Amino acid sequence: MNLYRKIFYKNIAALVGCAIFFALNSCEEDLTQIDKNRNTNFPSQVINNATIVQRDSGIVKLRATAPLIEKYEYIDSPYIEAKKGIHILFYDKKKPDLPGKIDAKYAKYNEKKQFYEAKGNVKIITNENQMFAMQSIYWDQVKRVIYTSDTVFVTDKDGSTLVGAKGMKAKDDFSEYTFYDNSGDINAKKIPEKGR
Numbered sequence: 001m002n003l004y005r006k007i008f009y010k011n012i013a014a015l016v017g018c019a020i021f022f023a024l025n026s027c028e029e030d031l032t033q034i035d036k037n038r039n040t041n042f043p044s045q046v047i048n049n050a051t052i053v054q055r056d057s058g059i060v061k062l063r064a065t066a067p068l069i070e071k072y073e074y075i076d077s078p079y080i081e082a083k084k085g086i087h088i089l090f091y092d093k094k095k096p097d098l099p100g101k102i103d104a105k106y107a108k109y110n111e112k113k114q115f116y117e118a119k120g121n122v123k124i125i126t127n128e129n130q131m132f133a134m135q136s137i138y139w140d141q142v143k144r145v146i147y148t149s150d151t152v153f154v155t156d157k158d159g160s161t162l163v164g165a166k167g168m169k170a171k172d173d174f175s176e177y178t179f180y181d182n183s184g185d186i187n188a189k190k191i192p193e194k195g196r
Contacts, residue, residue, distance in 0.1 A: 043070035
C-alpha cells in the first residue's frame with residue numbers, strides 16, 4: 001500500500017508539474033501577444049506647472065510655461081503637448097531684453113521636425129510691440145518660418161490695424177512678413193519692405 005501511495009503521489013506531482021509548465025508557457029505566450037499589441041501612445045512624462053527653457057550656445061532662445069505638459073516619446077514621431085494652454089517668451093539676438101510673447105489655449109511640439117503648432121485664441125506680441133491675433137499658428141524652427149491660413153488681426157503700438165483675411169507668412173523674428181487678402185488702416189511704412 002505504501003508503494004502504491006508513493007507512485008500515486010509521484011504521478012500527481014508529475015501531473016501538477018506538467019500543468020504548471022503548460023500554464024507558465026501559455027502565460028508567456030499571452031505576455032508576448034500583449035507586448036505586440038501594446039498601446040504606446042501614452043505620455044511618458046507628465047509635468048504640472050511646467051517651465052521649459054530652450055538655449056542655443058548658452059543663450060536663452062525660448063522660455064515656456066504651462067499648467068500641464070505631456071511628453072509622448074514611445075511612438076514613431078515623438079511630441080510634447082500642452083493641452084491646457086501655454087505662454088511662451090521668445091528672444092531675439094538683436095533685442096535680448098525685450099522678448100516676444102505667444103499665448104495659446106493648446107500647443108504641440110514635434111521634436112524630430114522641430115515644429116510647433118498653437119491653437120485657440122493665439123496671440124503673438126513681438127518685441128516691437130505689434131500684436132497678432134488668430135485661431136492657429138505654425139512655427140517651423142528649421143526653416144525659421146511662422147505661418148497660418150486663418151484670418152490674422154494685427155494691431156500696431158500706435159493703434160492702427162491690419163487684417164489678413166487669408167492668413168500670413170513671416171520670418172520667425174518678424175523682420176519680414178506677408179499678409180494674404182489684407183485690409184486695414186496700418187501705415188505701410190511700418191510694414192517691413194519685403195512684406196508689403
